[in-house]
Structures are given as structure tokens and as C-alpha cells.
Amino acid sequence: MRRVRYEVNGGPEVLFTEDVAAPEPGPGELLVRTEAIGVTLPVVRKVREGAEPMPLGGEVAGTVIALGEGVGQFAPGDRVTGLCFTHGYAELAVLHSAMTSHVPAHATAVDAIALVRSGLVARGAYEAGRAERGESVLVTAAASAIGTLALQFAKSGGARRVVAAVSSPEKEAFVRELGADEVVLYGDDSWGESVDVVIDGVGGELLTPAVRALAPGGRLVAFSSVGGTFEAYDLLVGGKSVIGFQMALIARNKPALYASWRDELWELHAAGKLRTSVAAVLPLTEAAAAHELIESRRNLGKVVLVTGQG
Numbered sequence: 220m221r222r223v224r225y226e227v228n229g230g231p232e233v234l235f236t237e238d239v240a241a242p243e244p245g246p247g248e249l250l251v252r253t254e255a256i257g258v259t260l261p262v263v264r265k266v267r268e269g270a271e272p273m274p275l276g277g278e279v280a281g282t283v284i285a286l287g288e289g290v291g292q293f294a295p296g297d298r299v300t301g302l303c304f305t306h307g308y309a310e311l312a313v314l315h316s317a318m319t320s321h322v323p324a325h326a327t328a329v330d331a332i333a334l335v336r337s338g339l340v341a342r343g344a345y346e347a348g349r350a351e352r353g354e355s356v357l358v359t360a361a362a363s364a365i366g367t368l369a370l371q372f373a374k375s376g377g378a379r380r381v382v383a384a385v386s387s388p389e390k391e392a393f394v395r396e397l398g399a400d401e402v403v404l405y406g407d408d409s410w411g412e413s414v415d416v417v418i419d420g421v422g423g424e425l426l427t428p429a430v431r432a433l434a435p436g437g438r439l440v441a442f443s444s445v446g447g448t449f450e451a452y453d454l455l456v457g458g459k460s461v462i463g464f465q466m467a468l469i470a471r472n473k474p475a476l477y478a479s480w481r482d483e484l485w486e487l488h489a490a491g492k493l494r495t496s497v498a499a500v501l502p503l504t505e506a507a508a509a510h511e512l513i514e515s516r517r518n519l520g521k522v523v524l525v526t527g528q529g
Contacts, residue, residue: 221526222309223506228269231510236503241311244287249314251299253281254328255500256307256524257336258509260363261444266510275308275506278336280328281526290316298322300331308506310526318470320478323485330488333364333495333521338484339477340442340466341368344418345376347464348440352377354415357432359405359425362390364521367397367496369418374398375492382414384429386516393519397494413437422447433459440464496520502527 220241225233244250257278265273280300283293293299293316301319303312322331344365350356356373360366361383373381383399385391391402403410405425413434419425422443429439430449435457441447442464454461470477487493498518501509502525509522 220310221503222306223275223503224306224308225266225272225275228267228272230267231507231514233266234507234510236506242305242313244285244290244313246288247290247316248287249283249290249293249299249301249316249319250285250287251279251281251301251312251314252284253279253307253310253312253526255280255332256312256503256526257332257364258506258513258522258524260513263510263513264445267514274304274306276303276305277307278332279303279307279312279314280322280331281312284311292316293319293321298328300328300335302336308503308524310503317474320481323489325489326485329497329500329523329525330495332523333497334368334484334488334493335481336466337364337495337521338368338493339469339480340420340464341365341372341418342480342484343466343469344420344440344442344464345369345372347462348416348418348438350376350378350416353379355380355382355412355434356416356418357382357384357403357410357414357429358399358418359384359429360420361385361394361399361402362519363420364496365420366418367394367520368493370394370398371493373416373418380412380414382411384410384425390519393496397496416440419443421445427453430454430459430461433457435459438462442466498522500525 283297301314356378358369382401383394410432417439422445426447426449498520
């Protein structure tokens with residue numbers, strides 16, 4: 220089978236395709252013939268900035284072809300999506316059954332990649348912010364796969380004002396179409412009228428203006444793997460809160476809630492009430508181009524690799 224790998228950290232140019240033997244599923248695992256693979260900013264950053272090379276894991280969708288010991292809820296031929304913690308940029312990938320779910324008949328593999336993981340994070344982060352009807356919500360990285368869905372959750376949740384924070388003015392029309400009432404740029408001196416909730420997937424230097432954008436009593440939900448720092452005094456003077464959110468904790472500690480959110484995503488998608496955005500669909504062999512697209516911040520929505528299977 221073909222897979223994409225890298226041997227030294229660096230930019231997209233360090234990625235290469237190789238032919239290797241097929242992996243085998245262990246206990247509790249499934250072997251999936253991949254059709255679509257999601258490219259995420261955390262993986263792109265690990266390639267460039269990581270301490271050492273690591274397998275390119277992440278979200279995949281495809282068809283089950285073999286089962287490991289103890290897997291009872293799936294069968295060969297099932298269409299599934301899930302997280303791969305080893306080599307996901309590959310024609311065959313191993314998924315753990317606990318992090319895998321079925322793809323409904325009405326959806327494609329690309330639909331699954333654009334909706335499930337990004338939608339779960341957007342849904343969970345919005346929930347963590349405890350936004351009430353009539354409050355205002357600001358979403359950073361608003362043109363990303365997660366951001367586009369978070370905008371829609373804020374709008375459908377009754378926010379009186381939804382603000383999109385983006386990196387360039389070229390993204391304004393796109394995020395307004397998805398529900399943003401206002402658009403601000405990261406480098407603006409002010410992000411305008413303060414908001415009750417900020418959903419932040421960028422972190423780093425953006426945390427300080429994000430905290431300052433909060434109204435008294437406001438809440439910032441941080442889910443970026445980058446982290447970042449800010450002045451605690453900025454919280455104290457306005458009675459503001461910063462809430463860390465990680466989807467893996469929900470999956471591990473509240474599996475019923477995790478499953479209900481996932482089912483809700485598919486129901487909303489099927490009813491046309493939740494729109495996914497796909498910026499590009501590229502062959503697996505063009506993984507470097509996919510990484511470059513994300514690093515340059517030119518993507519409007521999800522970037523997906525496809526294998527040509529299925």
C-alpha cells in the first residue's frame with residue numbers, strides 16, 4: 220500500500236510517498252481501506268515544529284476490511300469514520316473501535332471527514348462556552364472547518380450577534396454566508412463591541428486580544444493545541460473566564476454524550492441545517508500541497524486527501 224511519511228521536521232516539502240506492507244489490526248482495532256483523509260492544522264504544525272518525526276495520524280473515512288480481536292459492533296464492508304493514531308495518510312489505516320463510528324448511507328467519505336470530528340469539536344466548544352440565547356459570540360479561525368461549523372451553532376443557538384475573526388479580508392464574504400454578522404481581522408486594533416463568548420481555535424498571540432474582546436462576565440473557550448499566555452489581571456478586572464476544551468475527554472469520560480452529539484450532527488446534516496465546507500479535495504500523493512494550503516491560511520473550510528478507493 221501507499222502512505223505518506225516524513226523523516227525530518229520541516230515544511231510541506233519534507234513529505235514523501237512510499238510503498239509499505241499493509242498493517243494488521245490488533246485487539247479492539249479495525250483495518251480500514253481509506254477513501255478520505257482529513258488534513259488538520261495540528262498535524263501540519265507537528266510536521267514543521269515537532270520535536271521529532273511522528274506518524275501522520277488523524278481522521279479517516281473508508282470501508283472496514285478486517286477486524287481485530289474483540290470488535291463486535293463493526294463488520295467487513297461497513298462504511299466508517301474515525302481517528303487514526305498511527306499512519307492515517309495511507310491507503311490502509313488502523314482505527315480503534317472506540318473512536319470509530321458508522322457513516323450513514325446518504326453521506327460520502329468526504330462528508331464524514333468534513334463533518335464528524337470538526338463538528339464534534341465545534342459543538343463541544345460552543346457548549347463549553349455556555350452561550351445563552353441573546354448573547355454575542357465571536358469565533359476565531361472562523362473560515363476553518365471547525366470555525367465554519369461553530370459559526371452555524373452560534374447562529375442556530377440564538378446568538379443576537381455572531382462575529383467572525385479571520386486572517387485576511389478575502390475571507391469576509393465566505394464567513395458572512397455561513398452566519399457571521401460582523402467580521403474582524405486578527406491584526407485590527409480593536410475587535411469592536413465586546414462579546415459574551417469567544418470560541419478560540421488559534422491560541423498563541425491571539426489569546427490576549429481574544430480575552431480583551433470579552434465583556435464583563437464573558438467566557439473564552441480555548442481548544443487550540445498551540446496554547447498561549449495572557450495577563451491574569453485581564454480576567455480579574457472583568458470577572459472573565461477561560462475554559463479549556465478537549466474533545467478526547469468527552470469521548471473517554473462521557474461516551475453517551477459524545478455519541479449523542481455525533482448523531483445530532485448527522486441529523487442536522489441530513490436535514491440541510493448544518494453546512495460543511497470543503498476547501499480542497501486532493502490525491503493522497505499531493506499531501507504536500509494540502510499542507511501548504513493550510514500553512515498559507517488560504518483554505519476556506521476542510522482540506523481532504525482522497526485515495527481513489529471505493
